[in-house]
Amino acid sequence: SRKKLQDWLAYMALQCRCWFRFSAGKAYLLYRTDTLSSDKTITAAMIAQNDDFTTSTRLRRSPLDEVINYIDLYYKKDWSLTGDEAYQAISSTSDATSIAAYGQKDRPDLFKFDFVTSATMAADVRDFYLARYKDRKKIATMLLFLDNAELEFADALTVTPLGALECE
Numbered sequence: 001s002r003k004k005l006q007d008w009l010a011y012m013a014l015q016c017r018c019w020f021r022f023s024a025g026k027a028y029l030l031y032r033t034d035t036l037s038s039d040k041t042i043t044a045a046m047i048a049q050n051d052d053f054t055t056s057t058r059l060r061r062s063p064l065d066e067v068i069n070y071i072d073l074y075y076k077k078d079w080s081l082t083g084d085e086a087y088q089a090i091s092s093t094s095d096a097t098s099i100a101a102y103g104q105k106d107r108p109d110l111f112k113f114d115f116v117t118s119a120t121m122a123a124d125v126r127d128f129y130l131a132r133y134k135d136r137k138k139i140a141t142m143l144l145f146l147d148n149a150e151l152e153f154a155d156a157l158t159v160t161p162l163g164a165l166e167c168e
Contacts, residue, residue, distance in 0.1 A: 015113045017128050019154050034128065036156040036166045040148075044161045048143040056143040057161065061136045068133035069098035070106040073126040075116035087112065091122040098134040140167055 003011075006022065013020035019030040048056050071094070074087035094104075111129075116122050140159055144151075151157070159165045 012115055015115050015125065017125055021153055023153070030154050032128070032132075032154075034131070036168060038158040038166060039155045040151065041158045041160060042142075042144065042148070046144055046148060047161065048145055055161075056141075058141045059162070060139050060141075062139055064102065064105075064136065066133065067098065067102050067105045067136060068107055068110075068129065069102060070094040070104050071111055071126050071130055072106070072108060073111040073113060073116070073122050075113045075122045076118075077114045084112075089119065089122070091119065091126050093126055093130050095130060095134040102136075138165065138167070140165065 006020075009027070010020045013029055016029075017032045019028075019032060021028045021030065050056050071092065073091045074084065074089070075091065076088040077086050078088055079086070098105075111126070113122070113125070116125060140162060142159075154168055156166065156168055159167060
């Protein structure tokens with residue numbers, strides 16, 4: 001099917017556990033590790049205050065529709081066929097604790113991976129996405145001073161005023 005190049009590259013990056021980004025006219029492929037290793041620590045002195053001298057820090061939970069706790073990953077595509085019949089293999093997994101908490105949540109169209117060809121790669125990618133999306137995430141938003149301008153998309157941070165919360 002016809003897609004923009006940026007959409008194809010993002011689709012391929014998803015299948016490799018990566019983020020694909022354009023920044024300052026350059027393309028970046030950022031590998032997503034299993035565990036976060038902090039690139040920078042944000043202290044209370046780095047967080048700006050609102051005009052009424054309250055903290056600009058806000059915490060919320062990710063939306064429930066972002067939870068994925070059941071995955072059927074289709075892979076090993078036969079390019080001569082179309083639809084679900086084109087995929088010669090399926091790798092499945094689920095998380096019982098997450099299903100008990102949120103109900104079964106899946107995104108069947110998201111995990112049709114045209115470029116994954118081996119069972120080992122399918123299992124690795126499948127397990128990574130299940131671990132990442134089986135629970136709702138804490139989302140911290142805050143205003144930082146200009147001396148933190150070097151932060152880039154997908155940098156791992158530790159926010160000490162929030163009990164040393166590690167986030168991406």
